[in-house]
Amino acid sequence: MRGIVGNRVVRRVASTLGTLFGVAVLVFVMLRAIPGNQITAGLGTEAAGLAPAQLQALERYYGLDQPLITQFFSWLGNLFTGNLGYSARNQQSVLELTLHSLPVTAELAVLSIVLALVIGVPLGTLSASRAGSPRDALGQLVSLAGLSIPSFLLATTLLSVFAASFGFNPNGRGFATLAEDPLLNLQQMVLPALVLGFGIAAPILRTTRAAVLEVRSEDFVRTARAKGVPERRLQVRHVLGNALVPIVTMTGLQFGYLLGGAVVVEQIFSVPGIGRQVLLGIQQKEYAVVQSTVLVIALAFVLVNLLTDAIYRLVDPRVGAS
Amino acid sequence: MPRGWFSVIGVTSVLVIALAGCSSSGSGTGPSAGRTLVVGVTSDPDTLFPWKATQFTAVNVLQNLYGTLTEFDKDLNVVPGLAESWKASDGGRTLTLKLRQGVTFSDGSGFDSDDVKWSLDQIMNPDTAAVARASLSSVKSVTAPDKSTVVLELTGPDAALPANLATINMAMLSTGDTEAKLSTRPNGTGPFTLRSRAASQSITLARNDKWWGADKPKAGALEFRVIPDESSIVAAMQSGNVQLTVLNDPLVARTAQVPGVTVAKTPQLNYHVLQLNARHGDLKDVNVRLAIQCAIDRKQVLDTAALGEGEVVGPITSPAFKSDPARRPCPARDLSKAAEYLGKAGKSGGVTLKTIVSQGEYATSVNEAQNLKAQLAEAKINLDLEVLESGAYVDRWNAADFDAAVALNGGRPDPDGSYGRYFTSQGNFNKVAGYSSPELDKLFADGKATTGQAARKAIYDQVSARLEDDAVWIWLFSGYTYTATTAEVRGFVPMANGSLQYLRATSVG
Numbered sequence: 008m009r010g011i012v013g014n015r016v017v018r019r020v021a022s023t024l025g026t027l028f029g030v031a032v033l034v035f036v037m038l039r040a041i042p043g044n045q046i047t048a049g050l051g052t053e054a055a056g057l058a059p060a061q062l063q064a065l066e067r068y069y070g071l072d073q074p075l076i077t078q079f080f081s082w083l084g085n086l087f088t089g090n091l092g093y094s095a096r097n098q099q100s101v102l103e104l105t106l107h108s109l110p111v112t113a114e115l116a117v118l119s120i121v122l123a124l125v126i127g128v129p130l131g132t133l134s135a136s137r138a139g140s141p142r143d144a145l146g147q148l149v150s151l152a153g154l155s156i157p158s159f160l161l162a163t164t165l166l167s168v169f170a171a172s173f174g175f176n177p178n179g180r181g182f183a184t185l186a187e188d189p190l191l192n193l194q195q196m197v198l199p200a201l202v203l204g205f206g207i208a209a210p211i212l213r214t215t216r217a218a219v220l221e222v223r224s225e226d227f228v229r230t231a232r233a234k235g236v237p238e239r240r241l242q243v244r245h246v247l248g249n250a251l252v253p254i255v256t257m258t259g260l261q262f263g264y265l266l267g268g269a270v271v272v273e274q275i276f277s278v279p280g281i282g283r284q285v286l287l288g289i290q291q292k293e294y295a296v297v298q299s300t301v302l303v304i305a306l307a308f309v310l311v312n313l314l315t316d317a318i319y320r321l322v323d324p325r326v327g328a329s
Numbered sequence: 330m331p332r333g334w335f336s337v338i339g340v341t342s343v344l345v346i347a348l349a350g351c352s353s354s355g356s357g358t359g360p361s362a363g364r365t366l367v368v369g370v371t372s373d374p375d376t377l378f379p380w381k382a383t384q385f386t387a388v389n390v391l392q393n394l395y396g397t398l399t400e401f402d403k404d405l406n407v408v409p410g411l412a413e414s415w416k417a418s419d420g421g422r423t424l425t426l427k428l429r430q431g432v433t434f435s436d437g438s439g440f441d442s443d444d445v446k447w448s449l450d451q452i453m454n455p456d457t458a459a460v461a462r463a464s465l466s467s468v469k470s471v472t473a474p475d476k477s478t479v480v481l482e483l484t485g486p487d488a489a490l491p492a493n494l495a496t497i498n499m500a501m502l503s504t505g506d507t508e509a510k511l512s513t514r515p516n517g518t519g520p521f522t523l524r525s526r527a528a529s530q531s532i533t534l535a536r537n538d539k540w541w542g543a544d545k546p547k548a549g550a551l552e553f554r555v556i557p558d559e560s561s562i563v564a565a566m567q568s569g570n571v572q573l574t575v576l577n578d579p580l581v582a583r584t585a586q587v588p589g590v591t592v593a594k595t596p597q598l599n600y601h602v603l604q605l606n607a608r609h610g611d612l613k614d615v616n617v618r619l620a621i622q623c624a625i626d627r628k629q630v631l632d633t634a635a636l637g638e639g640e641v642v643g644p645i646t647s648p649a650f651k652s653d654p655a656r657r658p659c660p661a662r663d664l665s666k667a668a669e670y671l672g673k674a675g676k677s678g679g680v681t682l683k684t685i686v687s688q689g690e691y692a693t694s695v696n697e698a699q700n701l702k703a704q705l706a707e708a709k710i711n712l713d714l715e716v717l718e719s720g721a722y723v724d725r726w727n728a729a730d731f732d733a734a735v736a737l738n739g740g741r742p743d744p745d746g747s748y749g750r751y752f753t754s755q756g757n758f759n760k761v762a763g764y765s766s767p768e769l770d771k772l773f774a775d776g777k778a779t780t781g782q783a784a785r786k787a788i789y790d791q792v793s794a795r796l797e798d799d800a801v802w803i804w805l806f807s808g809y810t811y812t813a814t815t816a817e818v819r820g821f822v823p824m825a826n827g828s829l830q831y832l833r834a835t836s837v838g
Binding site: 041042043047048049050051052053054055056057058060061062064065068094095096097098099104107163166167170171174175176178179180181182274275276277279283284287291292 | 372375376377381383384455456457458459460462463512513527528529530531552554555556557558560561563564565567568569570571587718720721723724725726727750757758760761
């Protein structure tokens with residue numbers, strides 16, 4: 008038995024490493040396929056006026072004179088020593104940048120997911136409690152709005168309305184981390200989390216509705232009701248409890264995406280998260296920044312998947328048994 | 330639905346509202362808010378090394394940290410900077426600069442002629458990869474006979490040199506300072522010094538009380554706060570968190586016109602143009618180029634793409650040398666003349682031009698391209714538009730891989746600085762310009778060798794006429810930049826070259 012578990016762990020670790028290596032190769036190749044490099048990204052059309060000797064000096068400076076294979080393995084080798092690369096634009100190591108941006112994105116992701124669950128699960132349950140009724144229509148309407156209103160539109164509207172009408176715009180004050188100023192930080196996170204949470208609430212609501220409807224038709228629910236289990240307890244413990252697996256799956260997926268950074272929302276609300284870090288890296292063609300950050304995001308996604316698997320076992324013991 | 334869920338939603342809503350209620354609309358700079366000027370910018374500087382800075386934020390941050398030998402005043406006249414005076418001699422082959430005394434770098438070291446010689450030598454050294462190297466092409470050698478004098482030996486007279494020395498890419502550095510060092514610890518002679526920087530968030534400068542200027546900087550500090558979206562900057566101004574910003578998008582500028590915020594329009598030296606590559610295909614024939622010129626109503630492009638915010642211009646946009654847009658072969662659209670020119674070229678059936686357009690580089694590019702395409706189609710000239718991401722556009726532009734390019738080019742106060750690099754056969758941008766002629770070479774050389782303003786204006790009028798008569802490019806219009814300030818901001822002077830150098834004269838509160 009121990010051998011089987013050990014094999015499973017080894018297979019999981021190997022497949023994770025394989026996935027990460029694949030991501031590394033893919034990002035490296037894709038970045039080089041994009042026209043331009045760090046020189047033209049920095050100087051723009053002014054680069055056309057450089058003399059050949061100047062161009063060579065810049066290529067040496069940015070390490071672009073090295074063969075691609077050398078560039079790839081030099082970067083990959085450095086990763087194993089904890090060196091994720093260096094951002095000349097920020098004058099900081101990618102590790103330092105990521106240690107600042109990842110917690111910001113993680114905080115935003117957690118808040119967004121909490122808001123999405125707070126909106127999506129109750130409304131989904133409410134919708135499913137009487138399919139086809141006005142309350143179901145309300146749920147469907149919220150879900151449709153969440154899916155169809157683009158986040159940039161909702162974000163810009165909320166920002167402009169709150170700033171113009173109430174003078175409320177904590178995001179214009181310069182970002183504060185949770186450790187620096189918890190109150191200001193939470194104020195700055197409210198609107199971005201609301202925008203993201205609203206968008207994610209929609210699939211969670213739909214998943215919840217479908218799962219609850221399915222469980223409600225199961226025999227054990229009818230039996231429990233016949234045995235006189237109070238309705239509230241029946242709905243929460245028996246129905247919702249048994250509908251949790253797909254909800255957890257959907258939540259895990261959405262959380263993974265959020266850890267990749269919500270670029271548009273981060274841009275509009277000036278949140279210095281990991282999405283902006285990648286975007287700026289791409290704009291400036293800072294290869295090491297993009298490659299290493301994407302790898303960190305991929306790793307976070309894999310870890311969230313593992314966490315989701317673990318939560319399955321908690322909410323449904325049958326998963327562990329199988 | 331269980332009642333417990335309603336409780337959760339209720340508690341969360343109360344929390345959100347409570348947090349919102351705790352907000353303050355202040356600038357977040359504490360009791361000294363009146364002395365810190367917060368400038369909203371869409372990106373943080375991509376470099377803090379002045380010799381390589383071309384990005385808007387980088388140039389404007391560095392202008393407040395570093396000094397140059399000469400400067401521009403608000404009307405773009407060249408005035409003394411770190412050089413108190415300069416004098417040409419030996420038939421213009423020698424330029425002697427007298428330096429200001431008592432100037433110090435922010436690390437406390439003194440500024441003298443050794444720093445000037447070292448800086449200019451480094452800028453001319455190809456290994457430094459300084460972007461202004463070509464502007465010193467007339468400089469043979471730099472000597473420092475004493476601590477307050479610098480002598481430039483030139484290959485010939487260069488009337489444009491004093492203006493070329495005024496850009497931040499010619500900043501004077503302390504001898505031996507390196508890019509690596511200055512990228513984290515700038516060491517300039519400017520009106521401010523670096524106080525702090527948070528990557529991608531803000532960069533804050535403190536007033537340099539030892540600055541040499543007669544009027545010391547008014548603001549105690551300048552904070553360039555990064556708010557990536559122009560609309561979000563406007564929202565930050567409405568809530569009082571940002572006091573000054575420069576907007577480029579005319580649409581956003583309109584939304585900024587709200588009570589408490591003043592928006593000033595400044596005509597720019599930058600010009601919108603349909604660049605033609607006269608070394609490619611059908612465009613080798615001047616008649617095809619003239620047909621294009623006659624088939625375009627420039628005002629229509631301006632009205633359609635930029636809400637009419639700007640003015641139709643000729644090649645030279647600098648106020649002192651400005652071209653008259655009415656003096657071109659077809660000042661108004663004339664389709665019959667366009668057909669006539671096409672006929673002369675033997676292309677009555679029409680021509681097709683591979684035209685590159687940048688998506689996202691500036692707000693109006695795609696709209697301009699679409700309007701130009703529609704207008705030219707009526708003259709049987711087909712613009713085959715390739716709308717490219719800005720990196721791809723820059724690559725194609727730099728390689729001159731296009732028949733035509735819809736572009737927004739930077740203008741400079743001196744016309745030699747603007748066009749000498751494009752339209753002289755030895756110019757470092759001549760490959761992209763796609764055109765040169767012995768006549769233009771001579772006119773540009775004359776322009777550099779002539780010192781009187783009126784005489785130079787006459788020469789550059791001829792340059793302008795040649796460029797228009799040969800329809801080298803199709804100059805369209807110049808737009809505005811919009812400086813938005815809140816009511817508490819005093820003393821800021823916007824400039825046509827987009828410079829924020831007068832932040833040093835700006836007070837807040």
